[in-house]
Amino acid sequence: xxxxxxxxxxxxxxxxxxxxxxxxxxxxxxxxxxxxxxxxxxxxxxxxxxxxxxxxxxxxxxxxxxxxxxxxxxxxxxxxxxxxxxxxxxxxxxxxxxxxxxxxxxxxxxxxxxxxxxxxxxxxxxxxxxxxxxxxxxxxxxxxxxxxxxxxxxxxxxxxxxxxxxxxxxxxxxxxxxxxxxxxxxxxxxxxxxxxxxxxxxxxxxxxxxxxxxxxxxxxxxxxxxxxxxxxxxxxxxxxxxxxxxxxxxxxxxxxxxxxxxxxxxxxxxxxxxxxxxxxxxxxxxxxxxxxxxxxxxxxxxxxxxxxxxxxxxxxxxxxxxxxxxxxxxxxxxxxxxxxxxxxxxxxxxxxxxxxxxxx
Numbered sequence: 001x002x003x004x005x006x007x008x009x010x011x012x013x014x015x016x017x018x019x020x021x022x023x024x025x026x027x028x029x030x031x032x033x034x035x036x037x038x039x040x041x042x043x044x045x046x047x048x049x050x051x052x053x054x055x056x057x058x059x060x061x062x063x064x065x066x067x068x069x070x071x072x073x074x075x076x077x078x079x080x081x082x083x084x085x086x087x088x089x090x091x092x093x094x095x096x097x098x099x100x101x102x103x104x105x106x107x108x109x110x111x112x113x114x115x116x117x118x119x120x121x122x123x124x125x126x127x128x129x130x131x132x133x134x135x136x137x138x139x140x141x142x143x144x145x146x147x148x149x150x151x152x153x154x155x156x157x158x159x160x161x162x163x164x165x166x167x168x169x170x171x172x173x174x175x176x177x178x179x180x181x182x183x184x185x186x187x188x189x190x191x192x193x194x195x196x197x198x199x200x201x202x203x204x205x206x207x208x209x210x211x212x213x214x215x216x217x218x219x220x221x222x223x224x225x226x227x228x229x230x231x232x233x234x235x236x237x238x239x240x241x242x243x244x245x246x247x248x249x250x251x252x253x254x255x256x257x258x259x260x261x262x263x264x265x266x267x268x269x270x271x272x273x274x275x276x277x278x279x280x281x282x283x284x285x286x287x288x289x290x291x292x293x294x295x296x297x298x299x300x301x302x303x304x305x306x307x308x309x310x311x312x313x314x315x316x317x318x319x320x321x322x323x324x325x326x327x328x329x330x331x332x333x334x335x336x337x338x339x340x341x342x343x344x345x346x347x348x349x350x351x352x353x354x355x356x357x358x359x360x
Contacts, residue, residue, distance in 0.1 A: 286354065
């Protein structure tokens with residue numbers, strides 16, 4: 001287009017620099033690339049948004065349906081038509097995908113889903129959609145299907161956010177900080193208000209592993225190999241020099257010892273080997289701030305369990321005992337309640353913060 005009235009004014013050499021940069025950056029994320037690296041003509045069949053396509057394919061793989069992907073894609077198109085050819089943005093396209101996966105996994109056809117005489121378990125996202133919690137579709141909801149999905153429940157007909165009460169930021173901050181266990185910035189509070197579970201998961205990871213954002217991308221994704229070195233800048237004027245010395249073999253508990261130097265000083269840390277995670281039974285951790293989770297205050301062995309599932313307890317009642325280094329510690333109830341389940345049986349080895357008992 002040079003020397004015409006459509007000349008862009010863009011410098012090809014500068015564009016090449018951008019291309020070189022992203023070519024290198026993409027290589028660092030190679031392990032997270034989807035197996036679909038080019039356009040697929042079946043998009044004209046199912047009409048999935050691009051982001052939904054890759055997400056749904058990963059969901060299908062996680063559910064063991066990777067070999068039946070084309071069935072999932074066909075079911076996606078059928079669900080979209082069945083639900084009224086809806087506008088598909090992130091929450092609504094995910095909802096269609098959830099239903100498609102559910103149908104393929106259960107071997108259901110569209111006719112069976114629409115059959116009023118056949119009882120179907122619908123995904124929560126589908127129920128939320130038909131309740132009107134995502135808004136009102138331009139052509140309305142299919143009435144018969146909406147009645148079946150809601151099972152006698154009522155739907156809203158107004159904009160979902162129109163009747164929400166104003167947020168009490170002071171109370172919300174107190175609630176969030178109690179769950180997280182530290183002071184939150186305004187940005188963190190906003191994240192919590194929009195995505196409470198996601199933010200709490202992030203905060204739990206940060207509490208356990210620290211500010212991982214300071215790690216170089218390759219180390220964050222792939223770790224360090226023996227002999228590799230790295231400089232970590234925690235903040236201006238504060239840097240750490242790491243040198244990986246060796247990585248041990250996986251032990252019976254699914255952990256490896258990593259030997260390294262931190263600013264020249266030898267250190268050792270034990271980490272979980274994620275490659276054998278599905279072969280190792282790990283004890284669940286108690287949620288910080290969850291009053292219904294009774295956690296182990298220290299590592300040890302569960303000696304005796306003094307309650308049973310379904311039992312009503314009073315504050316001060318003996319729940320169980322922990323034995324460690326010839327020392328026995330009694331765990332008492334801090335409040336009245338009912339035992340939902342016993343997570344750690346007598347004789348079980350537990351670590352600090354492991355979940356022992358869950359209350360209703």
